[in-house]
Amino acid sequence: MITLNVNGKEQQLDVSDDMPILWALRDVMHLTGTKFGCGMAQCGACTVHVDGQPTRACITPVSAAVGKKIVTIEDVQNDKVGQAVQAAWSEIDVVQCGYCQSGQIMAATALLTTNQTPTDADIDAAMSGNICRCGTYPRIRAAIHAAATKLA
Numbered sequence: 344m345i346t347l348n349v350n351g352k353e354q355q356l357d358v359s360d361d362m363p364i365l366w367a368l369r370d371v372m373h374l375t376g377t378k379f380g381c382g383m384a385q386c387g388a389c390t391v392h393v394d395g396q397p398t399r400a401c402i403t404p405v406s407a408a409v410g411k412k413i414v415t416i417e418d419v420q421n422d423k424v425g426q427a428v429q430a431a432w433s434e435i436d437v438v439q440c441g442y443c444q445s446g447q448i449m450a451a452t453a454l455l456t457t458n459q460t461p462t463d464a465d466i467d468a469a470m471s472g473n474i475c476r477c478g479t480y481p482r483i484r485a486a487i488h489a490a491a492t493k494l495a
Contacts, residue, residue, distance in 0.1 A: 345405050349374070350353075351420035356405070364408055365389045365400035368415060371435065376416035376445050380474070387473030390446035391415050397453040416445035425452045431490035439477035447473050452488050459494045461487065 345356045345387050347364075349372065356371050368374045368391070370464035377400055380388030391400045392414040393407075419425035428451050447470070454461060454469035461469070465485050475483065 345409060347405060347413060348411065349413045350415055351412075351421075357402075358405060361404045363401055364391065364393075364398070364403050364405055364413065367405050368400065368413075374415050374417050378445055378453035379443060380443070380446070384435055385472065386443070387446040387450060388443050390449040390473065392449060392453060395453065395456060397450045402487070411439050414449075416449060419448060419452055422452070422456075424455045424490075427490040427493040428452045428455060428486070431486040431493065435486040435489055437479050437482040437486050439475075439479050443473065443475050447475065447483055451483070451490065455487065455490055455494060459491055461491060 345358055345360065347354050347356060348415050354372060356367055358367055365377060365379060368377050375392055375452060378388040380386035382401050384402045389400040390397050392398065394411045420429055428448055432448060450470055450473050458465055458466060463484060470483065
């Protein structure tokens with residue numbers, strides 16, 4: 344039995360220590376906002392926060408998150424930075440197909456939590472590895488700048 348803190352709640356899961364966080368979230372806890380993309384931590388669709396750090400849930404075992412706080416896209420709006428990011432995403436109309444967007448929002452929220460005045464270079468560095476097959480990168484960058492303005 345593994346105990347994880349997910350979105351502020353302690354959860355007891357009967358899973359193996361090496362199960363990726365992604366599958367514990369999606370298949371066991373039925374939190375399906377975190378997406379499976381590549382399974383190799385290359386695309387970012389599975390990004391969650393573990394103790395505030397953007398983490399690829401597809402390769403991170405649940406054992407690595409014991410005693411830490413996991414935040415998923417389902418709970419990011421309960422944080423002022425997450426609220427600002429989601430509002431900017433909507434205002435800028437970032438989403439095209441939407442598949443990668445939960446991971447994009449989680450990465451952007453992590454960035455703005457630590458740097459509320461990011462440069463384009465800061466954004467590019469923080470968002471590298473989060474792939475958008477629709478190519479909405481200019482709108483993603485614009486939304487991050489818009490969210491930063493809301494936080495100032």
